[in-house]
Amino acid sequence: MERGRSRKPWAGLVAAAVVAVAAGLAWFKPWALWVDETVHEALPSAVAPSTTPPAGTPTTESGPSASVTAPPAGPVTVAQGTFISHEHATTGTVKVVRLADGTHTLRLEGLDTSNGPDLRVWLSDAPVKEGKAGWGVFDDGQYVSLAKLKGNKGDQNYPLPADVDWSKYPSVSIWCDRFDVSFGAAALARV
Incomplete structure (x- = not known):
């Protein structure tokens, strides 16, 4: 026993x-x-709002097939930045793109970072800082978690919510929500 x-x-x-x-x-x-999870998404193309006037509306041109000329319908980059490394080596570019319908999309191009347990794409009002000083600053102020990171490599798009003024968030971080640390970040500059 x-x-x-x-x-x-x-x-x-x-x-x-x-x-x-x-x-x-x-x-x-x-x-x-x-x-590694690699994602290759094309830039979304939104249909521009119709600029053809209703029947019977006077136009600026003459003739039976006259219509109002439309503004450029293609996507336009309105801000961009380059990723710097924080907790993990991170490279690539980030862009805020205005689509033809007036909506905005955050686009990551050529992203290359480490994979992690709970990576998110964040807009933040915190400044991008080099080195260890920048690893944990993005949750100190205001931030918007756009979505889970689709892949740690490649090109990907994240629609910006209509009720979010993206210009109030000059930084983008690949944020590990599990450990509250930035893998890499980019400062957005208007183009």
Whole structure:
């Protein structure tokens, strides 16, 4: 009987260690650092609002096929920046693009960063700082979490909500929400 009792504490410790290791693996997801997710999205094309006047409306041109000339219908880059590295090496560019219908999209081009357990794309009012000083500043003030990062490599688009004034958020961060740290960030400058 003595022997059976001395084994029970060890069995409990081993079970606790197994649970702790499993929980740690689930929380940290270390394999994500070696698994790349590449996304290649084309720039969205929104249909421009119709500029043809209703029948019977006078036009600026003469003739039966006259219509009002439309403003440029293509996407226009209104702000952009280049990523700098923070917690993980991060490169690529970020753009705010105004589409033909007047909506805005945040576009990441040539993104290359590490994968992580809970990466998000954030707009922030915090300034982009080099080095360790910039790793954790993006949740200190106001920020907007646009979405989960679609992939740690490639080109991808994130529609900007109509009720968000993106110009009040001069920074973009690839933010690890699990560990409250920036993988990389870019300062947006108007074009």
